[in-house]
Structure formats: C-alpha cells, structure tokens
Amino acid sequence: MEPPERPARGAFAPWDEPAAQPLVVFDGVTKRFGAETAVSDLTLAVYEREFFALLGPSGCGKSTLMRMLAGFETPSAGRVLLAGQDLAGLPPHVRPVNMMFQSYALFPHMSVEKNIAFGLEMDGRPRDEVGARVAEALRMVKLEGLAGRRPHQLSGGQRQRVALARALVKRPKLLLLDEPLGALDRKLREETQFELMALQERLGLTFIIVTHDQDEAMTMATRIAVMDKGRLAQVGTPPVIYEAPATRHVAGFIGEINLVEGTVSGCDGRRVTVATAVGDLTVADAVDSVAVGQMVAVAWRPEKTRIVRGGEAISNGRAVISGTVHDIGYLGGRTTYHVDVSGLRLKAAVANAARSIERPLGTGEAVKLAVAPDALLLLVR
Numbered sequence: 001m002e003p004p005e006r007p008a009r010g011a012f013a014p015w016d017e018p019a020a021q022p023l024v025v026f027d028g029v030t031k032r033f034g035a036e037t038a039v040s041d042l043t044l045a046v047y048e049r050e051f052f053a054l055l056g057p058s059g060c061g062k063s064t065l066m067r068m069l070a071g072f073e074t075p076s077a078g079r080v081l082l083a084g085q086d087l088a089g090l091p092p093h094v095r096p097v098n099m100m101f102q103s104y105a106l107f108p109h110m111s112v113e114k115n116i117a118f119g120l121e122m123d124g125r126p127r128d129e130v131g132a133r134v135a136e137a138l139r140m141v142k143l144e145g146l147a148g149r150r151p152h153q154l155s156g157g158q159r160q161r162v163a164l165a166r167a168l169v170k171r172p173k174l175l176l177l178d179e180p181l182g183a184l185d186r187k188l189r190e191e192t193q194f195e196l197m198a199l200q201e202r203l204g205l206t207f208i209i210v211t212h213d214q215d216e217a218m219t220m221a222t223r224i225a226v227m228d229k230g231r232l233a234q235v236g237t238p239p240v241i242y243e244a245p246a247t248r249h250v251a252g253f254i255g256e257i258n259l260v261e262g263t264v265s266g267c268d269g270r271r272v273t274v275a276t277a278v279g280d281l282t283v284a285d286a287v288d289s290v291a292v293g294q295m296v297a298v299a300w301r302p303e304k305t306r307i308v309r310g311g312e313a314i315s316n317g318r319a320v321i322s323g324t325v326h327d328i329g330y331l332g333g334r335t336t337y338h339v340d341v342s343g344l345r346l347k348a349a350v351a352n353a354a355r356s357i358e359r360p361l362g363t364g365e366a367v368k369l370a371v372a373p374d375a376l377l378l379l380v381r
Contacts, residue, residue: 012222013237014047021084023048023206024069024174029078031064031230038064040230041078051200051207053248054219056227057253062210065227066176069208070099077102082174100167102340106151106159113138113147116166123170140195142188157184164192168199175200177209179214193219214254218242226250244287247381251299256336258346259299259379264290272378275297278321285375288380297379302349304375307337310366318370321346325365335360339367 014020022045039061046052054062067073068080071092080087087095098119106115120130138144141161150161164180181189197220200207206217211217217224218238226241226249227284228232234246251259262276272286274296281298290296296354306314314320323341330352337348348369361367 012049014050015045015223020047022046023050023083024208025079025081026065026069027079027081029065029068029075029080030078031061031068031073031270038230039068039075042230042232044232044235045227046206046208047206049201050207050222051197051209051220053221053224054208054210054227055212055214055217055224055253057212060227061230062204062227063178064180066099066208066210069174070097070176071095072099096173097176098167098170098172099178100163100180101178103191106162106166107304108151111148111150112143112162113156115151115162116169119166119170125211133167133171135170140168140199141165141192157188160184161192171203171205174208177207179211189216190219196220208363218254226253245299245377245379248297248299248379251377251379256302256347256349257299258302258305259297260344260346261295261297264292264294264296266361267292271373272296274378277320277344278346280372281319281371281376283376283378286378288378290380292380294380299377299379300371300375302336302347303334304371305346305348306370307339307348307350307361308368308370309361310368312368314368314370319376321369321371323367323369325361325363325367328361328363337361337367339369343370 024046026044029039029042030037042065043358054065056062064073068075071087071090082095084101107118109336110118113134113322116134117130120133138147141164141166143158143161146158148155151162152370154162181192184192193216193279221238223237224241225235228249234241234250241250241254245254248259251257260276260278262274262281264272265275265280267290270286271282271284272290273282276298283298308314310322321341323339323346325337326340326345327338329336334352335350338347339348346369
C-alpha cells in the first residue's frame with residue numbers, strides 16, 4: 001500500500017501545530033569527548049515526514065548529534081527520543097533507523113546488486129521483493145547497467161551512489177544521511193537532490209541530513225538547523241533562515257551577505273537608524289529591540305543591492321553608498337560586483353536577464369550602491 005502523499009512543501013508545517021507530536025526529540029543533549037564539548041545542552045524536535053538538515057562548518061557537532069541518534073555515540077547528558085521512546089541503551093541494529101556514512105563502507109567481494117540487497121536479505125525479505133526494490137534503487141541512482149560490477153570497478157561517485165542506494169532500499173522509518181552527495185559531480189549532485197526529495201515524499205519517510213553545503217540544505221530541507229560550536233544558532237525553513245537570519249553567524253554562513261558594524265543613532269518603533277562606516281543606514285523593520293548607542297550590525301543580500309555608475313541618480317527612499325569597483329565575477333546567470341567602500345568590500349549581484357547589455361561596469365569605476373530600508377536586517381548577536 002502506497003503511503004498518502006505529503007502536502008506541498010509550503011503547506012507542510014507540523015512544527016507550527018500545537019497538537020503535533022515530534023518523531024525525534026533531542027532533550028537537553030550534551031556530548032563530551034574528554035575535556036572537549038562537541039554538543040552543548042541542545043534541544044531540538046524533528047517531525048515525521050520532514051526532510052531536516054543539520055547544517056554547519058566542520059567541528060560544529062552536527063555529525064555527533066546524528067551519531068547519537070543512530071546509537072553510535074551515547075549522550076553525556078540529556079535524552080534522545082524516537083516516537084516517544086527513550087533510546088538510551090538501545091543498540092544501533094534494533095533502532096528503526098538507517099544511516100549512510102561519509103565513507104562508502106561497501107563489501108568489496110560483492111557486486112553492486114548484492115551490496116544493495118544485503119540488508120534486505122538479512123531481514124529475510126522474499127526474493128521477488130528484494131529484486132524489485134534493488135532495481136528501483138538502482139534506477140534512482142542511475143546505476144542500472146552496473147548491477148554486476150564490484151566496488152573496485154566503479155568510480156568514487158558511483159561507489160557513493162551504491163552506498164546511497166543501500167541506505168534507501170530498506171525504507172527505514174528514519175534515514176540519516178551524513179554528507180551523502182559529497183563525491184558526486186555538480187550536475188549529478190543536483191539531479192540526485194531532487195530525486196531524493198521526490199523519493200522521500202513518495203515513500204513518506206523522514207530524512208535527516210548532515211551537510212556543510214548551504215545550497216544543498218536550502219534546496220532539499222523542509223527546515224534547517226544551523227549549528228555553531230555545538231549549539232543551535234537558528235532553526236527555521238529555508239526562506240526564514242535566508243531572509244531573516246537570527247545572528248551574524250547564520251547571516252554569514254548562509255549565502256553571500258554584506259555586513260557592516262555600527263552604532264544605533266535613532267529609534268522610531270521598529271524603524272532603526274544605524275551610524276556605520278558607509279553612512280547612516282535605516283532598517284525599516286527591526287525585529288530586536290535596541291537602544292541608542294548600542295553596537296549592532298546591519299546586513300543585506302547582494303541581490304537586493306542596486307548598482308549604478310557614480311554620476312547616475314537613484315530614486316529617494318534608499319540608502320545610497322558610494323564606492324569603487326574592485327573586482328567583477330561573471331557567473332552566467334548573474335554578475336557579482338565587489339565594491340570598495342571606506343575600507344570595506346561590499347557586494348552587489350545583478351541578474352543577467354538579457355543576452356546583450358549596455359556598456360558594463362569596469363574595475364576602478366566609481367559607482368553607487370542603493371539598498372531599500374526593507375531589505376536591511378538588524379543583527380544584535
């Protein structure tokens with residue numbers, strides 16, 4: 001029987017429903033390795049049928065958190081619960097969880113087909129079911145013609161896909177993915193992201209993925225937990241994480257951003273003016289309460305920045321910043337300008353919507369950057 005279809009991503013938000021019960025709960029979890037604290041008093045809930053991403057730089061604790069859920073590490077303090085059950089003392093092989101590691105961990109003496117089928121055969125599944133599910137997994141990772149090969153006859157990316165297929169074929173209640181697409185080339189990586197999303201929705205599984213790749217998390221996840229030094233910096237949907245980062249760390253880690261330090265010089269409700277090295281910047285809708293004289297940061301995304309030549313006029317209502325083009329990056333779909341302003345380097349991204357454009361800006365040219373007040377973010381942490 002096929003599971004019911006999950007609602008469209010925009011309508012899927014069990015974390016906003018007071019009556020919804022999470023599938024996974026990390027309750028005040030701490031993990032220490034000797035004197036080092038890898039995870040510190042962390043509380044987090046993941047709901048059934050989410051595609052949840054743990055995102056952060058190396059050493060932030062995201063893989064340790066996943067390993068505690070899988071049963072390969074034991075919390076130093078706190079609890080890990082799955083479907084309401086405390087997992088303390090429960091060994092990995094009896095948890096309804098499957099994990100794909102960063103390493104391939106394939107059986108070298110077995111064919112691709114046998115590697116993928118191994119877990120199903122150990123569970124005593126009927127031969128016809130094993131064959132059908134292995135064939136489906138091979139199609140998903142685009143290895144149909146390689147079923148009879150051994151791991152040493154495959155490229156690194158192909159071996160990674162075999163490991164992914166082996167993790168998916170058992171259709172666990174909860175699938176843990178530790179940097180699963182790292183060995184794939186860019187095009188195949190992007191294709192596999194959408195295939196994983198489609199499979200997760202079709203089968204009604206819950207996926208938790210560990211990644212340091214912001215684009216991967218933003219593409220695949222229903223929600224993202226951004227981690228920083230063993231703690232949660234922010235948890236939210238991709239649009240919230242991108243458009244309303246809670247801290248300087250989140251703002252700087254997710255995508256490109258301009259960030260300027262300054263001092264609050266005026267407050268009018270949620271409208272806050274900040275004196276900075278690039279001039280006064282007025283934030284139209286500040287989330288955090290601040291006081292005059294407080295040190296804060298103002299941030300905005302490069303794509304929300306208009307750039308024009310220094311002699312051109314800009315409509316009123318925008319912050320206008322004068323500078324000089326330092327460097328230009330042409331990326332096909334967009335062009336990014338690096339602009340020197342009062343000892344800082346700011347960025348403006350312009351979509352290349354037409355094939356033929358007017359005379360482009362050049363390095364060393366005087367320019368103006370314009371940013372609307374509602375595009376500015378006020379960050380106090």
